[in-house]
Amino acid sequence: MKIYFAGSIRGGRADAALYLEIIEFLKTFGEVLTEHIGDPNLTSAGKDGITDRFIHDRDLEWLLSADVLIAEVTTTSMGVGYEIGRAVADGKKVLCLFRPETEKIPSAMISGCADLRFVNYETVAELKNIITRFLAENFDL
Numbered sequence: 001m002k003i004y005f006a007g008s009i010r011g012g013r014a015d016a017a018l019y020l021e022i023i024e025f026l027k028t029f030g031e032v033l034t035e036h037i038g039d040p041n042l043t044s045a046g047k048d049g050i051t052d053r054f055i056h057d058r059d060l061e062w063l064l065s066a067d068v069l070i071a072e073v074t075t076t077s078m079g080v081g082y083e084i085g086r087a088v089a090d091g092k093k094v095l096c097l098f099r100p101e102t103e104k105i106p107s108a109m110i111s112g113c114a115d116l117r118f119v120n121y122e123t124v125a126e127l128k129n130i131i132t133r134f135l136a137e138n139f140d141l
């Protein structure tokens with residue numbers, strides 16, 4: 001299974017360590033196409049490609065080749081929102097994970113979308129359980 005993991009980069013790297021932990025966990029289910037999102041050296045000021053066009057085109061190719069998109073959406077990111085929209089438009093299975101303990105409120109354009117699964121979680125153990133169920137139960141919960 002090819003998994004596209006989406007997490008904030010320029011939107012802020014407060015959850016970068018969590019992204020790395022999610023990616024390591026996702027690797028037990030299949031190939032994670034976007035391992036660089038967990039790179040602790042990748043900052044919100046940086047980029048992991050030569051140009052923005054290169055990053056966009058490379059990521060979109062990965063996204064369209066993936067079986068599923070899993071996004072951690074607690075840190076608001078325009079890029080993650082765009083990826084979710086493109087995945088939904090392409091009919092992909094999409095799981096969005098959000099920690100409501102923060103002061104942030106998710107965009108209604110994500111939490112209100114009926115064509116994806118939007119799930120709140122509190123602990124990493126809970127998050128892993130949700131991912132396991134989603135991937136094991138044919139992208140449903």
Ligand SMILES: O=c1[nH]c(=O)n([C@H]2C[C@H](O)[C@@H](COP(=O)(O)O)O2)cc1CO
Nearest residue numbers: 006007008009010011047048077079080
């Ligand atoms: O350098 C990058 N590399 C990269 O793969 N992305 C993609 C993957 C992430 O899921 C998403 C993050 O978007 P943003 O940078 O707007 O927070 O965009 C985004 C950037 C920078 O915008």
